[in-house]
Amino acid sequence: MFNRPSLADIVTRTRGDTLTRLSQEELLRRSDAEVLARVLAGASHEIHGYLDWIARQVIYDTADDEILIRWASIWKVTQKPAVSASGNVLVTGEAGKTITVDSIYKRADGVEFSVTEDTILGAAPTAVPVEAVAPGAAGNTLAATPLTLMSPISGVQSVAPVDSAGLTNGSDIETMASLRARFIQRIQQPPNGGSESDYEQWALEVPGVTQAWVYPKEMGLGTVTVRFVRGDDVPIIPDPAEVEAVQAYIDERKPVTAEVYVVAPTAVPIAFQIDLTPDTAAVRAAVEAELKDLLLRESAPGATILLSHINEAISTAAGETDHILASPTANVVMTAGQMATFGGITWL
Template structure:
């Protein structure tokens, strides 16, 4: 309306011109001009959101990230590890042998393996990528094509199949990019080590402990919140160690380790104690630990009570346990355990 009125006024500045006659050519010209201007203003507003990364859409967010973050968006990765096959001694499991899981995820062997003492450990990697390619110890796989001398089924080894991760989401990429802009590299500062750890696919949170093991030492701990277990396994720790070793200052002695999970269990008397309110309380407590849990940190009792109080539907509660602040020893990380409803 404002743009059309401005077009009317501009046309009617010409002596004798009347742009407000409904079927007049000047009226149509004013409406068309206002419509074109509205489109241009809308485009300019959209552009204004793309030039800065805090509001940029996917295409432009990735472009910003490619300029500031090594490698840009973290890509999806494939799980890998060992599977155990059984068969006749001397039977060779050739590289490229395909194993399939019941949900259709396939894994290819990476090198020849020979059966000895009735079994062989075969190194495999998923043929697709994503967090769904991870597998736990003992999970059953089947041979896609039979191999003479081998049983048709195999089992995931004791270390599982790990390192599978989904493509980084827009929100996570934006958070990493803003951290990079707000906390630029500083020659190996604490924030640098956190940023390096977060650069590895699958890593969602990381912490650094300078001098924990003595002079010139740095200890880095991290978790993978999107995995079945947030605590990384040996292969995932090794991947982060390798990346940080490739970018760290040469004088630093860096040790990457997995935090030790310290479950926090709750006893709560809740009013009202409906299924919906219980679920809301649990969601708030999980979110609290996600936000405030750090290795060796303290979960404040007042914050626990606050989390319960702000749960949708809660009108009153008595927190029986914990009865004091929850302090995690060095290297241990508070994680959600269980709730006993009183």
């Protein structure tokens, strides 16, 4: 194992080595030797630093971000790019009016959306396709959220609500931690002609997907069922468009004889009831964060959330000294395809 010496250690070594090579007369002038020792030690320390850096880069789990991206690309594991949210807004106006491509709608917080194709309005509110100008999860927008047309058009309502499907599929660029985990998984579980790990890796390659589970033969012989979540979205359960995107991605890579079903887990919200001590806003927020983190770590399709782990999560919240968990009162058991999600907290 390479252990980088400190600058002080290198100075001491160099000084000692230099002085042992000087005569008694030369030692009288050892102040010069001290200067020389420090100069040489400084140069050696820089070289040791470079060697230390190289030692980190040749190991995948310690490589810096730039080197990690290059290592991963050699194994054909690429960083998932940020993706723009998209969907429709419902525009009201005079029939026959045209909303032209590249027209800009803006959300109240300043996020902008661009119209992606010319759309002629009908007599009823018309669905106009839009896409977030800036890629990322910030573009995801709930149904009925009002967007404002930045350049008003005569005869067209400037404010248009997002339709019932919302603006979805927006995701941030993949984090280095996620890329590193997928890269190491690729090395440890190489492609194997359609094994369980292959389907998991394919699903995780789709932007926004953070966890995936594979169930062979769930729909019968020759079938593979894939469930996944988008852990950075709210909610994490994918919508039909997001499911379709993963289905299409896997269909391009699966063995030709496999019948693959990509489905969303069925969300089962857990409604917590807690009597908290001390009952302050800060401690409530800490408890909520801990419970959400617990579900993010342990929730999976068909997985049981243990009551002891729920109590443990509450107890580890900053500021909590005591609590009574009124609900749930037993382990929360999920059936096949069901997945526990956060259903809010009632404070007693």
